[in-house]
Amino acid sequence: MPLRLDSAQSDFEQRFSDLLGAKRESSKDVNDTVASIISDVRARGDVAVAELTNRFDRASVTPSTLAFSADEIAEAAARVPGHVRAALQTAHDRIKAHHEKQKPQDHIYTDDLGVTLGSRWTAVDAVGIYVPGGLASYPSSVLMNAVPAHVAGVSRIAMVVPTPNGEINPAILAAAQIAGITEIYRIGGAQAVAALAYGTQAIARVDKVTGPGNAYVAAAKRQVFGQVGIDMIAGPSEVLVIADDSANPAWVAADLIAQAEHGAGAQSILVTTDAKLADAVGAEVERQLALLPKQTIAREGWEEFGAIITVASLDQAADLANRIASEHVEIATDDPQALVPKIRHAGAIFLGHHTPEAIGDYVGGSNHVLPTARSARFASGLGVLDFMKRTSLLGCTPSSLSALAEPAVTIAGVEDLDGHGRSISIRLNR
Amino acid sequence: MPLRLDSAQSDFEQRFSDLLGAKRESSKDVNDTVASIISDVRARGDVAVAELTNRFDRASVTPSTLAFSADEIAEAAARVPGHVRAALQTAHDRIKAHHEKQKPQDHIYTDDLGVTLGSRWTAVDAVGIYVPGGLASYPSSVLMNAVPAHVAGVSRIAMVVPTPNGEINPAILAAAQIAGITEIYRIGGAQAVAALAYGTQAIARVDKVTGPGNAYVAAAKRQVFGQVGIDMIAGPSEVLVIADDSANPAWVAADLIAQAEHGAGAQSILVTTDAKLADAVGAEVERQLALLPKQTIAREGWEEFGAIITVASLDQAADLANRIASEHVEIATDDPQALVPKIRHAGAIFLGHHTPEAIGDYVGGSNHVLPTARSARFASGLGVLDFMKRTSLLGCTPSSLSALAEPAVTIAGVEDLDGHGRSISIRLNR
Numbered sequence A, B: 001m002p003l004r005l006d007s008a009q010s011d012f013e014q015r016f017s018d019l020l021g022a023k024r025e026s027s028k029d030v031n032d033t034v035a036s037i038i039s040d041v042r043a044r045g046d047v048a049v050a051e052l053t054n055r056f057d058r059a060s061v062t063p064s065t066l067a068f069s070a071d072e073i074a075e076a077a078a079r080v081p082g083h084v085r086a087a088l089q090t091a092h093d094r095i096k097a098h099h100e101k102q103k104p105q106d107h108i109y110t111d112d113l114g115v116t117l118g119s120r121w122t123a124v125d126a127v128g129i130y131v132p133g134g135l136a137s138y139p140s141s142v143l144m145n146a147v148p149a150h151v152a153g154v155s156r157i158a159m160v161v162p163t164p165n166g167e168i169n170p171a172i173l174a175a176a177q178i179a180g181i182t183e184i185y186r187i188g189g190a191q192a193v194a195a196l197a198y199g200t201q202a203i204a205r206v207d208k209v210t211g212p213g214n215a216y217v218a219a220a221k222r223q224v225f226g227q228v229g230i231d232m233i234a235g236p237s238e239v240l241v242i243a244d245d246s247a248n249p250a251w252v253a254a255d256l257i258a259q260a261e262h263g264a265g266a267q268s269i270l271v272t273t274d275a276k277l278a279d280a281v282g283a284e285v286e287r288q289l290a291l292l293p294k295q296t297i298a299r300e301g302w303e304e305f306g307a308i309i310t311v312a313s314l315d316q317a318a319d320l321a322n323r324i325a326s327e328h329v330e331i332a333t334d335d336p337q338a339l340v341p342k343i344r345h346a347g348a349i350f351l352g353h354h355t356p357e358a359i360g361d362y363v364g365g366s367n368h369v370l371p372t373a374r375s376a377r378f379a380s381g382l383g384v385l386d387f388m389k390r391t392s393l394l395g396c397t398p399s400s401l402s403a404l405a406e407p408a409v410t411i412a413g414v415e416d417l418d419g420h421g422r423s424i425s426i427r428l429n430r
Helices: A012-021 A031-044 A046-057 A070-078 A082-100 A139-152 A170-178 A189-198 A215-224 A249-260 A275-289 A295-305 A314-324 A336-342 A357-362 A398-414 A418-425 B012-021 B031-044 B046-057 B070-078 B082-100 B139-152 B170-178 B189-198 B215-224 B249-260 B275-289 B295-305 B314-324 B336-342 B357-362 B398-414 B418-425
Strands: A003-006 A107-110 A116-123 A126-130 A156-160 A183-185 A208-210 A238-243 A267-272 A307-310 A328-332 A348-351 A388-395 B003-006 B107-110 B116-123 B126-130 B156-160 B183-185 B208-210 B238-243 B267-272 B307-310 B328-332 B348-351 B388-395
Touching: A003 A012, A003 A275, A012 A314, A031 A046, A031 A189, A031 A215, A046 A189, A070 A170, A082 A139, A082 A170, A082 B398, A126 A139, A126 A189, A139 A156, A139 A170, A139 B398, A156 A189, A189 A208, A189 A215, A238 A249, A238 A314, A249 A267, A249 A275, A249 A295, A249 A328, A249 A357, A249 B418, A267 A275, A267 A295, A267 A314, A275 A295, A275 A307, A314 A336, A328 A336, A328 A357, A336 A348, A348 A357, A357 B388, A357 B398, A357 B418, A388 B357, A398 A418, A398 B082, A398 B139, A398 B357, A418 B249, A418 B357, B003 B012, B003 B275, B012 B314, B031 B046, B031 B189, B031 B215, B046 B189, B070 B170, B082 B139, B082 B170, B126 B139, B126 B189, B139 B156, B139 B170, B156 B189, B189 B208, B189 B215, B238 B249, B238 B314, B249 B267, B249 B275, B249 B295, B249 B328, B249 B357, B267 B275, B267 B295, B267 B314, B275 B295, B275 B307, B314 B336, B328 B336, B328 B357, B336 B348, B348 B357, B398 B418
Parallel strands: A003 A307, A126 A156, A126 A208, A156 A183, A238 A267, A238 A328, A267 A307, A328 A348, A348 B388, A388 B348, B003 B307, B126 B156, B126 B208, B156 B183, B238 B267, B238 B328, B267 B307, B328 B348
Antiparallel strands: A107 A116, A116 A388, B107 B116, B116 B388
């Protein structure tokens, strides 16, 4: 059974805090292993990458077959049925249309002293996209990483995807083809991150690495951060459904199950003002789980990490939502917009009864790479800005420099940086 | 002598690559030390923070004196001379005016299918600002971190600043007062980062930690990333001056020296189309160094890491600038705007002969916390966006859900996530 809480219980605060604090990932320390993989790749390049790939993925690659050839990509993509290809194209086009609206504007102006100030945005040159293989192999993630990069104007996108036992979901390559990616390597794990960050003979280094992966990938991204940019450290996925008595229990249950079927610590929480709905959803989850192909994974996730919480009001639900800072928040009420301003911390908010979270995973147009594990307190979902950077512009005229010189030289003096002060005063005609 | 290169030399490419690849920081591995400091703070809280502070900073604090009292702040700030206070106020006001222009706009719209899509920006709740103490103790950095946070709407700003031997530059506390910061702890190092990230009895945890620090601080920020957000991993500072024959050699030399006086791996590079200017600047640096209070530090930095490079054209200078991806780029020409579009990777660009980099450190209005160590390839300077996060909004109507259902269910099928598909199909009236 999942956890059942009621905000009226005297020990609610303690039990809710315990829920928030519960670990959903094994904290296996892979840092040392990852550090040695990274130094091996830096020292031996492609030979190390091939060896590690063959060992961890039970593959048989050589330095010269790390990359998929154009023929291999075309052949695999051609095996994908037409309706799947069309679905991926629809997803691509909608993601592209939405992300194009995220492009930032340069802003350069002159202030009343005559100082030119500005922010100019430019694209990152080269990006590496990590796409998981094996169990959680998602062509939609190819699009969610590649499309914002393209929209940002990134000129080179290198994709890595491990092929356990030499196998790959051909829809991954079809999605890459639709997204216009031609540089694809059959590698994964920390060795792939290291190759992207530092470069090898066959793989030119990139400037930023994005995309989710397992504990080794996460540790590798953490370690190469600074050498390259990274998007975030991905954790287990989660959904919070806020519902009142207008919600359909079967629909809510389906959404909780959809999250739980990810496994690997994925968490589904229902917060509702309606005790009857709470009971009905609990029963519906049981009923629907029995019909699901992945019922074992989903049931384990639901029973271990799931929770149904009854609260006194939607305002209280919003307060809990802010403390949970969930990756996904669904508002299953008739007037979802009324609650939106009260929910400050969420990766994405899904509005109303007809917006299951899964529609956002694929074809809504918004990005499904979102902050997990309470990081919506400080982080945003993947977007165009992640593939751009802002350069400040500053320009003084002789008179504006003159007007600003005194306070600048004063602060330089307080900071014991006389050379700073002199670089200003030497320009004044005194 | 600093390095002298000429792009016409046959071995230029190799020598320039060596310059790019040269390490400017000792790569002392402090990860294990930092990991044990973090677990100590998590386990023992304030007692550990006080013990570590007394050990590393030769201070004598107790859990109850970690925070500066309001009286202590007021008393120290009152010791700061009026003209310094006025200079800091000018800096504050200009930084605030510029950063207010960085506030992002929400954007919510409905597409032609009737799907509501949007991006909504909200402030991070609580931010911790790390301000170095001791050698490099900069009140300007207090403003550069605090002002964008305030402009973003952050409601709680906690500042930490180590006080080696119990001493603090009172201008630090004056700057904090001007910036409206009232929560200040006399702690630093990895223990301060751990206290901010995880919280102790006396220090409530924050959501994001920003600000520069030494190798221990950098390693701690890397390790707590995910638990909290961080801004960046700061490295040694650097300036690249691009100059043609219109530049004043004494002014350029002063700017190169201003960078070099930071020490700790700071790098000054001149790239010029004019061999005569190259010689003149080299001689001017020698002449001005002899007059500088910090000449030992600046001379060491200049001789170890400095470089003067002559090139055939300003276009070639821009190409090198993109490969260097410098924190600061000065364009010391009569028409700096002509070169701006060609420089894609730079933390900040300073326009023309009358814009020494130091003016941007203090009172220009732009932020002086900028990407170092070639990270301008993928990172931006600190700004208002660093203290906000974007929530995606997605809303379907019954008809738009119906229109999008088929491709979404198809992709869910390819990803072997039937529960995802069912959460959509269960809502269709079929």
